[in-house]
Amino acid sequence: MVYVYDGSLEGAFSAIYQMFHDKGDVNSHTLVASEGLQYAIFEPVKTCETQPEWSNKVVQSILDTFGPEAFRRIGYAYLSEDAAFGTKLYRCLKRAYKLGERAMENLSDPDILALYKCYNAVARESHSMMGLIRFSELNKGIYYAHFEPTYDLLGLVIPHFKARLADQIWVIHDTKRKKAAFYNKETVHISDLDDVGALDFSSVEMDFQKMWRTYFDHIAIIERKNPKLQQQKMPKKYWKFLTEKDLSKNLLK
Amino acid sequence: MTANEKLSILADAAKYDVSCSSSGSARSGDKTMLGNTAMPGICHSYSDDGRCISLLKILFTNKCIYDCSYCINRQSNAEMPRAEFTPDEVVDLTIGFYRRNYIEGLFLSSGVVRNPNYTMELLLLVVKKLRAARFNGYVHLKGIPGADHMLIEEAGKYVDRMSINIELPTTQSLRLLAPEKKRLDMIAPMGFIKEKMSEYKALGRQFKNAPTFVPAGQSTQLIVGATADPDYKIIKISEALYKRMALKRVYYSSYVPVGRTAITVGPSIDLLKREHRIYQADWLLRYYGFTADEILTPESPNLDMDVDPKCQWALRNLHLFPMDVNRVTFLELLRIPGVGNVTARRIMAARRFGPLHFDALKKMGVVMKRAKYFITCSGKPFGASDMDPFRLKQLMLDAPKPLNNQLSLYELYPGQFGGNQNGLRI
Incomplete structure (x- = not known):
């Protein structure tokens, strides 16, 4: 049976409730988000409506059985936007309930490992984003950053920047998912945000960008150039958002 | 001279110091200040040599009165352009970079101007100004060997990490390459910092608002490959530093011949590889429960470059x-x-x-x-x-890597594939 949920995490939990209720062998069920659904010819499809009551029950049960850390990992795995997230979650939980309390740590189990990998990829990228996000100062004292992370992790980096850049107004804009976090020195709110167009930088912004590029160029030991290592640590897909690596900005030098 | 020009000279002058980590300190800020520190540290970029950039690593000045032959900033190195920041320039740079999320904080070191105390006072002035400007990010300050302990203690209250470079593995090699520096001037302040750290920690347990002192601990650096000291000596020293001085990290910087020097160099092996193997041995000491004598012995005192x-x-x-x-x-x-x-x-x-x-x-x-x-x-x-x-x-062992210059079809059959056929490779 192919179970279909609306793509929300709540929807996934509520479908899981139904799948556990329906019983059956673990290999006979899959769970997919409605937008990723490819119609299976031979398999019956069951569309699950999101029922907050059911989803709350599943969440509570996960917290009670496996603890808050396991729940956090599931939340991260959801943000990986993995097309197979639903099925992976279902299979992982199916195994975990058999094994009991600390089951989520049993990475020798393929189903538990599969979900862990989703979690780990998101955790990793969100940590590296804390370093790679670059702000520019706009003329009204607003610091603006745009980025396009592989995973949907805007929400995960917000607490970090809220604590760190507490005394400045900032915006972090995920231009791929067209949404942004706005911080006004008090609270953060997230809303949809389209392309912002040409930015009006503050008078000193270009000086700082120039000095950062100077620093970046001069801190490297030229005798030991190692582009392979550099790319491995800082994949090229992020370069266009980096002040020090964006070639179009380098032309201004 | 513009700040940008100074930055290019004083970043160049600082780049052979390999320490970059911003870890070991977890301090939260509040809404009236800028910054906090993260326990595991954060890398912000990777320079063209593949090293992590976490801190703004600069010298306050590279006008140095010493003439250590391994050092690029030695007095006799006439080709080296010289510069000196003002304290305000360092503060503005650090805060400007931090607000744009370029860095975790500042790593400030300096050549020795006039005398060690004068230099240490300059550095102290910078970190005081930085904190007065409500900067709460990570600060790693180099302690100047030979500076008064009172100055070291004062500075320790403003910074997260302090380090005093031990420079060379043995007293003999120090005498040879850095005749003006004394071994004791490096070891004594390390012991002093260690003592003060535990003193202030005890204070912190008693009083909630007691000042902190070097909360991220101290580290040091030594240069590998400038002298003939074997690996065994190096890791023995590291072990002693970890155990007796409670150091957080020992950094190893493989020697880069800068300018003309009359230096005795050890066996000619790949220095970067050697540095890498020493780091691996260092990790065995710190995280794997090995002792130095298990890793190497006086009889076979050098690490094998082929396997870890x-x-x-x-x-x-x-x-x-x-x-x-x-x-x-x-x-x-x-x-x-x-x-x-x-x-x-x-x-x-x-x-x-x-x-x-x-x-x-x-x-x-x-x-x-x-x-x-x-x-x-x-x-x-x-x-x-x-x-x-x-x-x-x-x-x-790894199989030897295939030669880099792979033959292209064009090179094999220039007649059949005219022009520059970059895409065709076999």
Whole structure:
């Protein structure tokens, strides 16, 4: 049976409730988000409506059985936007309930490992984003950053920047998912945000960008150039958002 | 001179100091200040040599009165352009970079101007100004050897980490290459910082608002390959520094010949490779429960460049292998080549649910290429039971890399493929 949920995490939990209720062998069920659904010819499809009551029950049960850390990992795995997230979650939980309390740590189990990998990829990228996000100062004292992370992790980096850049107004804009976090020195709110167009930088912004590029160029030991290592640590897909690596900005030098 | 020009000179002057980490301190800020520190540290970029950029690493000035022959900033190096920041320039740069999330904080060092005390006072002035400007990010300050302890103590209240470079592994080599520096001037302040750290920690337990003192601990750096000191001496010193001085890190900087120097250099091996192997040995000391005497001995005092230090140890101690991953303790798991700290923890956690098999081990992060010769799973060997150390080593070595200049079809058949056929490769 192919179970279909609306793509929300709540929807996934509520479908899981139904799948556990329906019983059956673990290999006979899959769970997919409605937008990723490819119609299976031979398999019956069951569309699950999101029922907050059911989803709350599943969440509570996960917290009670496996603890808050396991729940956090599931939340991260959801943000990986993995097309197979639903099925992976279902299979992982199916195994975990058999094994009991600390089951989520049993990475020798393929189903538990599969979900862990989703979690780990998101955790990793969100940590590296804390370093790679670059702000520019706009003329009204607003610091603006745009980025396009592989995973949907805007929400995960917000607490970090809220604590760190507490005394400045900032915006972090995920231009791929067209949404942004706005911080006004008090609270953060997230809303949809389209392309912002040409930015009006503050008078000193270009000086700082120039000095950062100077620093970046001069801190490297030229005798030991190692582009392979550099790319491995800082994949090229992020370069266009980096002040020090964006070639179009380098032309201004 | 503009700040940008100064930055280019004083970043150049600082780049051979390899320490970059911003870890070991967790301090939260509040809404009236800028910044906090993160326990694991954060890398913000990677320079063209592949090293992590975490801190703004600069010298306050490179006008140095000393003439240490290994150092690019030595007085006699006439080609080196010289510059000096003002304290305000350093503060503005640090805060401007921090607000744009370029850096975790500042790593400030300096050449010695006039005398050690005068220099230390300058550095102290900068960090005081920085904190007065409500900057709460990470600060790593270099202690100037020979500076008054009172100045060191004062500075320690404003910074997260302090380091005093030990520069060279032995007193003899120091005398040879840095005749103006004294060994004791480096060791004494380390001991002093260690003492003060525990004093202030005790204070902190009693009084909530007691000042902190170097909360991220101290580190040091020594230069590898400028003298003939063997690896054994180096890791023995590191071990002593970790144990007796409670250092957080020892950094090793492989010597880059800068300008003309009359230096005695050790055996001509790949210095970067050597640095890498020494770092591996250092990790064995800090995270794997090894002692320096297990890693090397006075009889064979140098690390093997072909296999990592843990493999070398295992090959010398084959009587301890194979180990059964389903039975041995955590500390024993750490001794197996190809099993790292994270993997060992994963194995311990997963073992509770039943015995592990080889395919699971691989997926959990065990590097089977090395580990397979040293382990069994519930008594079963992997199939590689060759236990002759020499053959084992050969088996674990990487195959030599194919030559970089792969022949293209164009080069083979220039007649058939006219022009520059970049895309066609075989």
